[in-house]
Amino acid sequence: MLTGPFLDRNWMGQNEDYDSSDIIMLGMPFDGTVSYRSGSRFAPEQIRLASWGLEEYSPKFDKQLEDVNFHDAGDLEFPLGNTYKSLDLIQKNVEEIYKDGKRVFGIGGEHLVTLPEIQAVSKFYDNLAIVHFDAHTDLREEYLGEEMSHSAVIRHCSKIVGPENIKQIGIRSGMKEEWEFMKKHNTLISEYSGLDCLKDKKIFVTVDLDCLDPSVMPGTGTPESGGMQFNELVGWFEYLKNFDIIGVDVVELAPDYDASGVSTAVATKVIRELLMVM
């Protein structure tokens, strides 16, 4: 028999055992509704590979990955081309995670994956709120006649958790109507204190990596100028440390547009820092 040793091909520093883990990292390589540059379905595996180039220690949080009890469950396999069945699969698996008393750390894939995650989580918590990092509002009712679109994901989520329980950070692009929705419901915030009203909520944090400036994160589907620097994003994470985070996802890395490998490295470090916060 082979004696190895063999490389662990999962996320660096994971707990190999599902049962004894608190956090379940779940790859969701789905990019079926992408309208511009696609390929985010290649992200989970590239991020996994890049994780081995990171240090396990986070100076920002003075904590190591071994202090976080997470398990990398691998990537869901979707019926390519069938959006509804794919979303169902996500919802069903995420429900299992919460049934087992654990929390999800989703790795997209495109942003639409957040909807079935929220649908699943909302079955377990009724005081749910969403903290949404993004360049785009994602507040359309539909996109080109199609309701199930990544451009509509937060709008759909708002119907589950209520618009008053959504806070949006980094948004800089959208339609006039979406902007009016944001104004009406006061969802867009630019200071840490804007989060304080969610203090006693269960928080789901969803990070669309295009909240970062395209100079920092060129490898994404719809890069939008004028975004955050990496340290600004992590600053928000630090503030979120004191909130009750019950789920997280990181979405929209498009490795095909990341010739230098820098976008994938950024995505991986975003994930490490978020793990420290959970």
Place this chain on the structure above:
Amino acid sequence: MLTGPFLDRNWMGQNEDYDSSDIIMLGMPFDGTVSYRSGSRFAPEQIRLASWGLEEYSPKFDKQLEDVNFHDAGDLEFPLGNTYKSLDLIQKNVEEIYKDGKRVFGIGGEHLVTLPEIQAVSKFYDNLAIVHFDAHTDLREEYLGEEMSHSAVIRHCSKIVGPENIKQIGIRSGMKEEWEFMKKHNTLISEYSGLDCLKDKKIFVTVDLDCLDPSVMPGTGTPESGGMQFNELVGWFEYLKNFDIIGVDVVELAPDYDASGVSTAVATKVIRELLMVM
């Protein structure tokens, strides 16, 4: 007969009719005097294509492209290799725009295209001033014995409008002599209030995209470290909203050096924001 519908291959949201438009977008695919990395003549058409990936709504200015009455006139065709005839063509066409009571929005091409634009505009206004965004002074008297060079364009313009009517922003590279010119005439400014002396002037805004940091805009002929972030540039535009802008150009995108497509996306958004300001 074909019934289509067909894609509009002009700038998104344009007015198809020249006569009823206030602003005329004019492509000037000229890069004949470029000294380092060339290809800015490919910029107008790539920008046009990329415009379809932008939202029509600008949150910064709470305005939509349909609120701006502009017409995309297409790209001038130049006699390749003949700098003087090319500049004449620009001047002649820009004069027509002002004869017709409209304003130009030039899309370069290299920075030398600004000279014939200013020559044209100066025939219609005698209280002209130039607001110049750039990494480079562009204040040489000549470059390698050649007077008609992109490195000399603002110097030549200064002879038309007077150096006291030139304000430069973002400059971080030049010869010692050029820097002394800037000091002598107090052209370099770093705060919004430096523009206030131009309050009752007719302003021509010329944006060399290399004023942005190379991390934000790698796809340009002579990238120069230490530049502005996108939001800083748009901050200046916001201040300029209250000035009397009678013409604009955006120059020096070099698409061949923009493998990720991010530079073209930035250029396109710069143009959208400037349209909002005019």
Place this chain on the structure above:
Amino acid sequence: MLTGPFLDRNWMGQNEDYDSSDIIMLGMPFDGTVSYRSGSRFAPEQIRLASWGLEEYSPKFDKQLEDVNFHDAGDLEFPLGNTYKSLDLIQKNVEEIYKDGKRVFGIGGEHLVTLPEIQAVSKFYDNLAIVHFDAHTDLREEYLGEEMSHSAVIRHCSKIVGPENIKQIGIRSGMKEEWEFMKKHNTLISEYSGLDCLKDKKIFVTVDLDCLDPSVMPGTGTPESGGMQFNELVGWFEYLKNFDIIGVDVVELAPDYDASGVSTAVATKVIRELLMVM
């Protein structure tokens, strides 16, 4: 009024007038069913731009573009995300072309665009045959439960023209079942004489650019090793010169995967040579 001159942004050497043209070049920027690397909807406009870097004279055919009477009608505008409506639009417009006594030169987009073209053409000719250049069989009945897939396009076409009227060239990838279909119907040929049985047919030539080797054409959705060199492809065109070609399309260029610009240049020259043959 602007006096220009302005660049013609259509395909180099076109006849500006639809009515007096024999061949209608029609852009079909549709890539809705792509399974691997997408972006072929950006191809028609990038090919148009690249056409200006080509010579108008083809030494191979000792003929100039001015000897070919073709009109560039622009690109259809599709309802993004709706495959069936998009295919309908193609079919309807191509029917118009044949009603007007002309022939189509389609520019994809993905390979599925060939199906509505054949549907349209088949209404005007009953002795239709298809010459199919490709790396892939495209003979599936469906792909992941979806009948309307680029992987099934030739299978669907075979139901219209009959499998005996399909000849395939360059195929080197497919499922076992597809290969058996090819054997049963003797569709795969490797010598010019394999075409001779189509001598008195009306021929539609469909060129999936991935028939070329990935070294020649990296910028395509599903590059497949072991393909043709450019001159081999043109050799087939030369043989086809003596056939009665009533329509053509060239599909599957993916400009996002063409950093060096070489794939787009190849696609453009393939089109020029095919124009010479029609």
Place this chain on the structure above:
Amino acid sequence: MLTGPFLDRNWMGQNEDYDSSDIIMLGMPFDGTVSYRSGSRFAPEQIRLASWGLEEYSPKFDKQLEDVNFHDAGDLEFPLGNTYKSLDLIQKNVEEIYKDGKRVFGIGGEHLVTLPEIQAVSKFYDNLAIVHFDAHTDLREEYLGEEMSHSAVIRHCSKIVGPENIKQIGIRSGMKEEWEFMKKHNTLISEYSGLDCLKDKKIFVTVDLDCLDPSVMPGTGTPESGGMQFNELVGWFEYLKNFDIIGVDVVELAPDYDASGVSTAVATKVIRELLMVM
């Protein structure tokens, strides 16, 4: 518990069970002695990912992956920086494979990994021969004073199997001394029949991917002009079908130099075709 389904992250079409498999695919992500462009240690995992973009059916060999009984054992984990210990690990694990009555399919990593494979295999077979595809002779006694170098790997192997049992194909670069070694021992062949003398030997096939032309395979450490096309390489494989192959490796893909992804796709198809031959 998670119900999935989950993506199989191993090579497409593998047998999940080691014990019942005939062929063991073993990743060897070692590139410690690379002299020019490095990064072949990233190859096994990128190849694994790319395998999912391939068809399971090989038209060339009219065979499917399910007809080949192979198991993907994953990647060995090496003590980074320690060449001797790394080579020992390879040798030990490959010995296990042969003890278990199976054959190895090694995925490099750099070419030096072939030496411990041959050392292991030679313990089980005394009539061993090597068929070596490469651009480079790899026949140095040492490289810059270091005996354990990828430039010396075949020379070292020749001491195990005897130079008369080595046949080299595709070689086009080396030192004069190496060329003289090839002439003296008649190792370089250019026609299929040059292999016939190995008919009753146990054959180990080692494929350095730079045997292919750099146009076909840019993503390798030391690209060397004037190489084989993909079909020429597979032509050799077809001839080898009738030989007694007891082991194979494929080495020297450097994914960092493969911006278009085409080199990885070629490597993956080379492996599929070799699996068909074993």
Place this chain on the structure above:
Amino acid sequence: MLTGPFLDRNWMGQNEDYDSSDIIMLGMPFDGTVSYRSGSRFAPEQIRLASWGLEEYSPKFDKQLEDVNFHDAGDLEFPLGNTYKSLDLIQKNVEEIYKDGKRVFGIGGEHLVTLPEIQAVSKFYDNLAIVHFDAHTDLREEYLGEEMSHSAVIRHCSKIVGPENIKQIGIRSGMKEEWEFMKKHNTLISEYSGLDCLKDKKIFVTVDLDCLDPSVMPGTGTPESGGMQFNELVGWFEYLKNFDIIGVDVVELAPDYDASGVSTAVATKVIRELLMVM
């Protein structure tokens, strides 16, 4: 005889004569211990080429290169693969520079080159201090069992100059143990005044270019998110102007990962600004 004129292929604006120069620029193309992405040995020559695209005048320091008396001595030739002999060569040559009463300006190569520089300089000065710009602590005792590693370089230097004489800027990645070393010895600083305790020391400034953010400097071996902007780095240089700098190096540019050329341009300007400060 050839009359030229010929291009000077050395650093722009150098003094051709070693003897009359104050500062000796010495290329050290060594990258033997690199663990992730290699190729920094190509940096000195690419930087030299890129220097000709820079202006000789620095507006920041109001000084020209002709005001700095430096000589470009070329690149040392190392015995490839032999780390210890390579380090000896560096030490020996740098000692010569100080024997001749001059100061070194080293151009890496990887960061390990700093160790022999410090060893050489420490023979001439006993009140030596190091100002270390980097993303990584470089404070390991060893890396994978190897003492001579770029990850250990500052730890080794600390044994020569004492940890109290090391100040580190920009550090954002390391192991927990390294972070504790930094805390214990108070080496990490984030404000200019943190340097003041070194006022009467002889300062060696070592700049690992990955201290800059990956958006600014993608072309480096181990890019680490969350770094400095270019102007922040130069701000530190400005403060250092008033210190007694007796040596400098700039290391870890990896040109193979700099497709746009922007990283090399940044490295070159970093060097120009540092020359102004010496």
Place this chain on the structure above:
Amino acid sequence: MLTGPFLDRNWMGQNEDYDSSDIIMLGMPFDGTVSYRSGSRFAPEQIRLASWGLEEYSPKFDKQLEDVNFHDAGDLEFPLGNTYKSLDLIQKNVEEIYKDGKRVFGIGGEHLVTLPEIQAVSKFYDNLAIVHFDAHTDLREEYLGEEMSHSAVIRHCSKIVGPENIKQIGIRSGMKEEWEFMKKHNTLISEYSGLDCLKDKKIFVTVDLDCLDPSVMPGTGTPESGGMQFNELVGWFEYLKNFDIIGVDVVELAPDYDASGVSTAVATKVIRELLMVM
């Protein structure tokens, strides 16, 4: 004093001494008349760097670089922007080479550099002939009104040596008029024997690297599909071994379009093989 050793930054294997050398390699970094993609002025220095990655031994010619007595004289410095003075400089220096009884090996730059080389050589030999490898005819009388263009270089040369003394290989693009010139003067050849009529001539070999297929050589100004493979070009060189070659140049590498480095590697090997033939 520095004891080094220092890297030789000239072409690998050169004779350091001009006087005792037979062949003078002269860099001509001029690209002033380029119409499409520029940057060939960066080629000589990048080729020089890449030469160190080549073996000194050529198996094709069973010869080493040390058997060729050549000196790398460096690169001429041109007055940027002044075509006529630049060409004069080339002519003057090449004349010196022939006055000294040596032969030139020119490294472009663009193809126009061949004209002053031929002008110089023609002063020393009256039975001169040109063997011209290229994708393009280069036989225009002028280009856009400019006589001194790379598109006209062979036409101008034909006036010096007579069109009957020009043989063209690999040509596949040009205007109809140029093709008629080729036919009239029978300059285009496709078989080795087409060269035989030049047996007692003094041959100048000019290699525009775009004679190679764009898959082999993407990094050139005007890539043209359907070109030679590397081995075909070297096959011609082998036939030329028996001719009396009195000068050579290799032109039109554009390193900015060579992201993978493969084009530069090809150019360098073309030069090595040509050195073997002289």
